[in-house]
Amino acid sequence: xxxxxxxISSRPGYADTLxxxxxxxxxxxxAAVVLFILLFLxxxxxxxxxxxxxxHFFTDASWHPGEGMYNLAPMLSGTLYAAAGALLLAxxxxxxxxxxxxxxxxxxxxxxxxxxxxxLAGIPSVVYGxxxxxxxxxxxxxxxxxxxxxLAGVLILTLMILPTIALTAHAALSAVPGEYIRGAVALGxxxxxxxxxxxxxxxxxxIAAGITLxxxxxxxxxxxxxxxxxxxxxxxxxxFDPVRTLAANIALEMPYAMGxxxxxxxxxxxxxxxxVMMLWGLGAGQxxxxxx
Amino acid sequence: xxxxxSTQSLLFAAALLxxxxxxxxxxxxxxxxxxxxxxxxxxxxxxxxxxxxSRYPGTRIDVQSGGSxxxxxxxxxxxxxxxxxxxxxxxxxxxxxxxxxxxxxxxVILHASNPVAALSQQQIRDIYTGGIDNWKTVGGKxxxxxxxxxxxxxxxxxxxxNYFKLKNSDIKPHVIIxxxxxxxxxxxxxxxxxxxxxxGAAEYEARQGAAIKLLPLDGIAATTMSVRxxxxxxxxxxxxxxxxxxxGLAREFIEFARSVPVHDLVEAHYxxxxxxx
Amino acid sequence: MVEHALDxxxxxxxxxxxxxxxxxxxxxxxxxxxxxxxxxFDLVRGGIGYLSIDxxxxxxxxxxxxxxxxxxxxxxxxxxxxxxxAALPLGWATAALLVExxxxxxxxxxxxxxxxxxxxxxxxxxxxxxxNAFFSIYLGMGFSILxxxxxxxxxxxxxxxxxxxxxxxxxxxVYRQSGAALGxxxxxxxxxVLLPAAAPALMAGLLLxxxxxxxxxxxxxxxxxxxxRIPGSLLDSGRTLAMHIYDLSMNIPGGDAFxxxxxxxxxxxxxxxxxxxxxxxxxxxxxxxxxx
Numbered sequence: 006x007x008x009x010x011x012x013i014s015s016r017p018g019y020a021d022t023l024x025x026x027x028x029x030x031x032x033x034x035x036a037a038v039v040l041f042i043l044l045f046l047x048x049x050x051x052x053x054x055x056x057x058x059x060x061h062f063f064t065d066a067s068w069h070p071g072e073g074m075y076n077l078a079p080m081l082s083g084t085l086y087a088a089a090g091a092l093l094l095a096x097x098x099x100x101x102x103x104x105x106x107x108x109x110x111x112x113x114x115x116x117x118x119x120x121x122x123x124x125l126a127g128i129p130s131v132v133y134g135x136x137x138x139x140x141x142x143x144x145x146x147x148x149x150x151x152x153x154x155x156l157a158g159v160l161i162l163t164l165m166i167l168p169t170i171a172l173t174a175h176a177a178l179s180a181v182p183g184e185y186i187r188g189a190v191a192l193g194x195x196x197x198x199x200x201x202x203x204x205x206x207x208x209x210x211x212i213a214a215g216i217t218l219x220x221x222x223x224x225x226x227x228x229x230x231x232x233x234x235x236x237x238x239x240x241x242x243x244x245f246d247p248v249r250t251l252a253a254n255i256a257l258e259m260p261y262a263m264g265x266x267x268x269x270x271x272x273x274x275x276x277x278x279x280x281v282m283m284l285w286g287l288g289a290g291q292x293x294x295x296x297x
Numbered sequence: 298x299x300x301x302x303s304t305q306s307l308l309f310a311a312a313l314l315x316x317x318x319x320x321x322x323x324x325x326x327x328x329x330x331x332x333x334x335x336x337x338x339x340x341x342x343x344x345x346x347x348x349x350x351s352r353y354p355g356t357r358i359d360v361q362s363g364g365s366x367x368x369x370x371x372x373x374x375x376x377x378x379x380x381x382x383x384x385x386x387x388x389x390x391x392x393x394x395x396x397x398x399x400x401x402x403x404x405v406i407l408h409a410s411n412p413v414a415a416l417s418q419q420q421i422r423d424i425y426t427g428g429i430d431n432w433k434t435v436g437g438k439x440x441x442x443x444x445x446x447x448x449x450x451x452x453x454x455x456x457x458x459n460y461f462k463l464k465n466s467d468i469k470p471h472v473i474i475x476x477x478x479x480x481x482x483x484x485x486x487x488x489x490x491x492x493x494x495x496x497g498a499a500e501y502e503a504r505q506g507a508a509i510k511l512l513p514l515d516g517i518a519a520t521t522m523s524v525r526x527x528x529x530x531x532x533x534x535x536x537x538x539x540x541x542x543x544x545g546l547a548r549e550f551i552e553f554a555r556s557v558p559v560h561d562l563v564e565a566h567y568x569x570x571x572x573x574x
Numbered sequence: 575m576v577e578h579a580l581d582x583x584x585x586x587x588x589x590x591x592x593x594x595x596x597x598x599x600x601x602x603x604x605x606x607x608x609x610x611x612x613x614x615f616d617l618v619r620g621g622i623g624y625l626s627i628d629x630x631x632x633x634x635x636x637x638x639x640x641x642x643x644x645x646x647x648x649x650x651x652x653x654x655x656x657x658x659x660a661a662l663p664l665g666w667a668t669a670a671l672l673v674e675x676x677x678x679x680x681x682x683x684x685x686x687x688x689x690x691x692x693x694x695x696x697x698x699x700x701x702x703x704x705x706n707a708f709f710s711i712y713l714g715m716g717f718s719i720l721x722x723x724x725x726x727x728x729x730x731x732x733x734x735x736x737x738x739x740x741x742x743x744x745x746x747x748v749y750r751q752s753g754a755a756l757g758x759x760x761x762x763x764x765x766x767v768l769l770p771a772a773a774p775a776l777m778a779g780l781l782l783x784x785x786x787x788x789x790x791x792x793x794x795x796x797x798x799x800x801x802x803r804i805p806g807s808l809l810d811s812g813r814t815l816a817m818h819i820y821d822l823s824m825n826i827p828g829g830d831a832f833x834x835x836x837x838x839x840x841x842x843x844x845x846x847x848x849x850x851x852x853x854x855x856x857x858x859x860x861x862x863x864x865x866x
Contacts, residue, residue, distance in 0.1 A: 018759045020759060020762070021759050021760050023761075024760075024761040025675055027667060028667040028668065028670050028671035029682075031663065031665075031667035031668050031671070032667070032668040032672070033686075034664055035664055035686060035689075035690060035731050036685055036689040036690070037689075038689070038731060039689040039690075039692050039693045039696070040689070041704070041708065042693075042696060045712075046703070048707075049707050066466065067466060069465050070449050070450070071450065071455075072466055074466065097602070098605065101598065101602035102602060105599045105600065105602065105603040109596055109599050109600065118603055118607065121606075121607060123848065124848065125610055127785060127789075127847075127848040128789075128841060128844070129789030129790075129791070129816050129840060129841075131791045131816045131817075131819050131823075132617070132819065132837045134820075134823075135819055135823040135837060136613050138823055138824075139616070139620075142486075143486065146487060150443055150487070150489060151471040151472055151490075153472055164613075167606065195589065195591075195592045196592055196595075196596075197591055197592045197596075198592075200595075224697070225700070227698065227699040228791045232820075232823070235471060236448070236472070236473040236474075252697055252699045252792070255699050255702075256792055257448050257473070257475060260362075260363035260367055260795075261366050261367050261448065261449070261450030261451055262366070262449075262450055263367070263370040263450070266450060270703070271703060271707075274700050277699075277700060278696065278697075278700055281695050281696065282695065284695075285691070285695045357806055359717075359810060359811055361800070376710075376716055475824075476825045478825045478826055478827060479824050479825050481827050482824070482825065502827050505636075507827040
């Protein structure tokens with residue numbers, strides 16, 4: 006059936022040719038955007054890379070662009086801490102949410118809860134950041150100053166990526182064929198046994214894809230993290246230490262950066278991009294190996 | 298079913314061209330001037346710009362804050378007609394011309410409820426480098442100090458570092474902020490925080506109800522008064538910067554910003570008008 | 575006897591495990607709902623008292639501590655229009671090409687899909703840097719509504735293409751065959767049959783795109799700037815509602831009250847859009863099932 010779309014042999018008229026070429030042009034532009042982004046990041050990073058070897062971005066004493074020190078490693082660690090912490094919390098909560106909807110909640114509650122998760126997904130990051138700044142940070146400050154910390158970042162990111170994980174897990178679990186479930190029930194498996202033994206294994210590719218997606222979002226998130234993590238460039242020794250993430254660094258310093266400093270920020274954008282693309286490649290590779 | 302598919306296609310094509318191209322640039326105001334730079338100066342200049350616009354209809358002055366170095370950068374590359382720079386120009390910036398519109402100081406701020414009333418230069422240096430980490434060491438209550446520092450590239454940071462003979466890499470901060478107002482907001486929100494901001498901004502916000510207080514520096518009160526009579530040690534000019542001699546709208550605006558009719562605005566922001574000092 | 579006892583004890587353990595699982599899942603769902611309620615409660619409590627018609631139409635005064643958000647709503651709308659005007663034709667034309675004109679195995683189709691997938695993973699702050707370097711500086715648009723809108727248009731492409739693609743694919747082939755049997759050109763079939771049939775999906779994509787634009791902050795920081803006045807032209811700077819919330823909460827002491835109120839307005843708008851999108855998506859799925 007699909008073949009038909011491409012083998013149909015109607016006489017191409019003027020309008021047809023025009024539409025085809027315009028769409029080709031549009032698709033070309035759409036595809037070129039990513040190349041353009043990479044090109045511009047590279048071009049803007051070049052001035053600093055020309056006289057500062059790439060290695061310095063990981064071996065300098067710290068990040069003090071004013072003093073010619075450009076170590077990105079502490080911020081890379083901050084990014085990974087915050088993202089990993091959020092994943093650690095959001096993955097179980099998100100998967101649990103989808104299981105709750107599908108297997109435990111009465112229909113009315115399940116529907117309501119699903120709506121709620123969808124609503125959570127629609128709240129803008131700046132609102133999460135604002136709430137974190139006015140509610141969460143002062144709260145953590147009472148336990149352990151200064152409040153703006155990895156922990157605050159982790160908690161805010163958890164709320165932000167949880168819906169992604171829950172919704173993709175929900176979709177993946179709903180797609181598990183009914184026969185599997187009925188078969189398991191006929192075998193007398195308990196509900197939890199059914200979930201662990203049948204549903205989760207059958208849906209694991211979809212769930213993993215959702216987690217990868219969420220990880221990408223956590224790594225790239227800027228505003229919410231910028232507002233709650235304190236933005237100190239350091240390796241965090243405890244969850245109560247402030248950190249700066251790569252994305253927050255760009256947002257914080259870009260308005261005042263010039264020359265090498267500005268170019269170094271483009272380098273950090275490049276590193277961020279690589280990180281996200283690596284993750285995405287990982288997810289895609291996983292999907293492919295599972296398909297094949 | 299409608300006919301004329303080719304007309305439809307053409308419309309589609311037109312939409313494509315329009316959409317993927319430029320949209321409509323629209324009509325710019327007849328005379329437009331863009332100012333970018335120091336967040337210390339931006340609020341004042343916005344007010345001056347508003348008065349300027351109402352006095353000279355048909356002009357439009359856009360003010361964007363973002364730090365002194367951005368002001369210099371934008372003037373050099375032509376993004377802005379005038380840069381706002383909250384310090385004197387450096388020797389390597391002699392391609393630019395500075396027009397001082399006001400004077401300001403940089404003051405250390407604490408939360409209004411903090412019992413500490415004064416800190417010596419050495420104490421401030423120790424607090425910022427992590428040698429003193431509890432308020433009780435300097436006569437306050439038993440609580441850890443939250444050190445608020447500015448992000449790299451800010452002239453307030455440069456002035457502070459110069460005056461206290463510190464390097465930014467020596468400072469052990471707990472929170473890093475961008476704008477003055479963000480510093481004030483951080484200190485209002487944390488009873489144990491210490492920060493440094495423009496005195497003008499601090500007095501202005503304190504008057505608006507922000508719970509902060511300015512500490513004296515080397516025994517001299519951090520007020521507009523001491524900046525005005527020149528006794529406050531950590532003071533600086535607030536400059537409008539142009540590439541070469543200003544012309545046209547830029548010149549008119551700079552003249553206006555230095556004139557007596559805007560002194561009330563300068564003073565309302567707790568700065569000292571340039572001619573007075 | 576022994577066997578029977580074993581079976582029984584394992585069943586007891588099983589049901590015990592089931593109980594714990596059930597409790598844990600319900601607790602997770604409760605935790606998520608409670609956090610959501612907490613955020614919403616804080617926002618409503620902080621902002622509801624300041625909401626009024628005047629707030630929606632007045633200009634902000636005193637850096638946003640007084641007045642309203644009128645000019646900000648106008649800037650938001652303009653940026654939204656620019657982004658959609660640029661992204662919709664590009665995105666939909668690309669989708670039409672991918673589904674209707676190119677065979678699935680085509681190299682070009684593969685490249686376009688691949689680059690759109692990567693584009694979807696790019697963090698918004700990287701879009702912001704790119705927009706600053708390309709639109710604002712390289713093309714000389716400066717900090718303007720135009721530059722911000724076009725940056726967001728790049729960001730919207732992946733969503734628009736993927737929703738339109740799914741919508742077009744869901745149109746049964748019978749439609750194409752009947753069109754061809756009537757002697758219509760392919761362009762005519764596309765415009766008169768397929769696009770109308772896929773309209774709900776296109777609408778859903780459009781609404782998702784609008785939601786994305788309204789929620790965005792990081793990509794606009796260095797492209798649209800944040801002047802809080804009514805822009806006189808598309809080359810003037812303007813701030814969106816999300817940027818306004820960011821500025822009030824981070825930079826303005828005493829700005830929290832109006833930040834709360836602005837956040838309420840933004841969330842209300844996003845909820846309405848989300849709900850409309852979901853209604854459409856549901857109706858569209860329903861429709862395709864019926865037509866099959």
